[in-house]
Amino acid sequence: MDNQSSNAVEAQSEPNVVSAPSTLQRWAQSDIWYSYKRSPIIIVSSITFTLLIFGAVFSALLSPYTPFDPSSLNLMNGFTKPLSTNEFTGDYFLLGTDDQGRDVFSTILFGLRISLFVGVVAVLFAMSLGVVLGLISGYIGGWIDGVIMRIADIQMTFPSIMVAMLLYGIGKGLIPPDLRDEMAIWVLIISIGLSEWVQFARTVRGATMVEREKEYIQAGRLIGLSRWTIMLRHILPNVTGPILVIATISLALAIIAEATLSFLGVGAPKTEPSLGTLINVGRQYILSGEWWILLFPSLTLLALALSVNLFGDWLRDVLNPKLR
């Protein structure tokens, strides 16, 4: 998907070429597509990821029950086994139900939606912050660069998951207690985003420092373009490759961080459970034998994390063959 759009941008930026092949043709001849066709693992993981996104986006349409509408819940449905009909109510559940009679399949779809939402928005936040700070750091340099990079260094000393937990605690302390559940998702997004910006900033800074010395930037400076025009219109498009790779890898990290925090009870609230919250609920029933409440959300999270991870690794290798 991303490859297609980046190619489309390239195609648009060269309107003067007379017999330019169409976007589709260009894409079919690209190295990325060639490599994609030859790696079955990547095909499988990209299909898995697409299916999971589809499930998350259309969770309201796909889920057979409405698990978070208290009026539709029936406690008699509690602990129904997978692939079976409840003996009291006659309702059928594909993946069974949890203690409160919620359909596990439906809760997974809604949980997936929250996990993906938090992950994607957190990465977008981290990316915008990191890219802007990286551009400033790399292009302007001087003491601003020093300050930004020292902050980055100090933050790098700590594992990002710990930083996210700490920021979540601070964020929670800053908002009034009666709003905490409502705002929890946004606090989560901001804390994960703030814990992941460093990688973007460092990479963009490095790339910017290389670009800054090139002639087209000097030419831009000569005709009097402003700093921000040069940074955003001229340098940024030339450093998108590494940003894309880091964004994919960060997405996997952010999804895992979100699941971990929610699992530990310092993330998504019980009223809007993400996959991590669902796994935490399921964990309470492994001793009593209701394995499906734990297993299916865990498998979903696994599929999500693995597919994004593998895709990110592959993308890094294709876009940057030197690193292999």
Next chain:
Amino acid sequence: MDSQNHASISTLVKKTYQSGALASDFRLACKMFAFIIRRLGQALLVLMAVGFVSFAMFKFMGDPVENMLGQEATAADRAELEERLGLNDPIVVQYVRYFQRALTGDFGVSYRVGLPVGEVILERLPATLELAFLSGVIAISLGFILGVYTAIRRDGYLANFIMTASLIGVSLPTFLIGVFLIWLFAVKLGWLPSFGRGETRSLFGVDLAILTWNGFKSMILPAVTLGLYQMTLIMRLVRAEMLEVLRTDYIRFAKARGLSQRSVNFGHAMKNTLVPVITVTGLQFGSIVAFAIITESVFQWPGVGLLFINAVSFVDIPVMSAYLLLVAVIFVTVNLIVDMLYYAIDPRLSVRSN
């Protein structure tokens, strides 16, 4: 890479003979000293910055006056208490005072349990440290053995299987591994306890679970969970280093001399994989302490990590800020020691800086 090393070592030897061993030693010691001072300065800077964040949390987020005074306090009471706590002093003065008190172990009183934070943390610290220690031992020994094995049997089925499994293991979230281990070893097989610390025995006034059989058994699962990620990391590193070393000339010569395969692998090659392993292992100790938060929560292990996560969910600011400072001290100390060890172990570094 390798020929370069030989060249630099030989230049070192030459230089030592030329300038007299004593002068060279003196110069080396001076360099070392300057290096240590510089690293100490950086470490202090990091501590000051983290200390400031921790102080700012303590200062601006918790309202100690609100907590200490009752409902019917008057404005005069409030002003009097603020004066007594020194809250009217300039920020810098308060910051210095915060540091002074932190140095004596005084971090205020926990909002949640109502006890002094320093005391609570100190009581919980042995549990985390022994867990980190055992998981470090597991990670290093297993990681090293598997790393050497996968390098020697590069194309073997078992070695390939281990490599693939480790790749999947790295992308799994820690808590999921913990839950899976509980399911397998505690629920299905019933071999090991699923949570808690078991019995402890006192050694020099410190309660340790590792000293009792029961306590050791409850430590195995959390320690494995905690060490697994570090183990895969060490394994991959040792494998890569080992493969690199096995390609070098001196190994080829050793083989040509007719030394046995075992003596080449373990006597000559393995030694040279040690330096990077020590560095990474040292640096990973810090992240073991941090990841202990997750593991301790999964296994309800009563260490500082569990304390921290409870503090986060109850917004217990004094505990959070003290924990932040504690982790910063551990990280900085470990990094410093590793840097110095690295400098001491690898003679190439001191030569390169000439």
